[in-house]
Amino acid sequence: MPDFIFNNKVYYNPVEFAMDRIGGTWKMPILWRLKNRVMRYGELKKDIPHITHKMLTSQLRELEEEGFIIRKVYPVVPPKVEYSITERGLSAIPIIETIRNYGLQLMDEFGVGEKK
Template identity: 50%
Template sequence: MKLGIPHGEVEAFACPVTFTVDVIGGKWKSLILFHLIAQKRRFNELRRLMPEITQRMLTLQLRELETDRIIHREIYREVPPKVEYSLAPLGETLIPLISAMREWGATHEEVVLEYRRKASEPLPHNVD
């Protein structure tokens, strides 16, 4: 929950979990960070690794992560220009969290998907 702060000032958060979710939450940010743990990546590499993301959404997510200094954007002055993204020092502090999320997903994916499947099944009809 965000605290009431006048428009234009930095937002404050009432809960550290809410703040963390604001920084790395959503469908794409944690996945981008996961792909940057192993090595630097170029924009099109990230697009290939996440084929469902649009170019616009990837650009927006990268900009937000860069603004928060979670990732670093390196521009190489060559022709054609080359840009690489990597984890910034602050982003490296998220590696244990991202790794734990990956491990949790690998461990619990099947059972959660089964719960979802059961929840979406039609209820049995009573025959009187």
């Protein structure tokens, strides 16, 4: 496949392009948590304890901008914001599940235990 450009960035293959959309430390865990339910910001933060507020906010914004999640703001005081997954986000779940299962397999093969 020839190189291609998207948003002024050169990509060399579709895997690189896909990983730029959902890769990294936090995007897949966020999508995984939203796969079956709507969550508020505080719920996501509590469920992903090692993510900083700044990182959670930036990752949510990127996922929203690229159409993987929807951010719904309710006009109440204090503000209420909910996040839900879109069809595009749901289409990534089988890939995330495959990567997760492969990671668990590798952990077992390398003798790595889950940190408690």
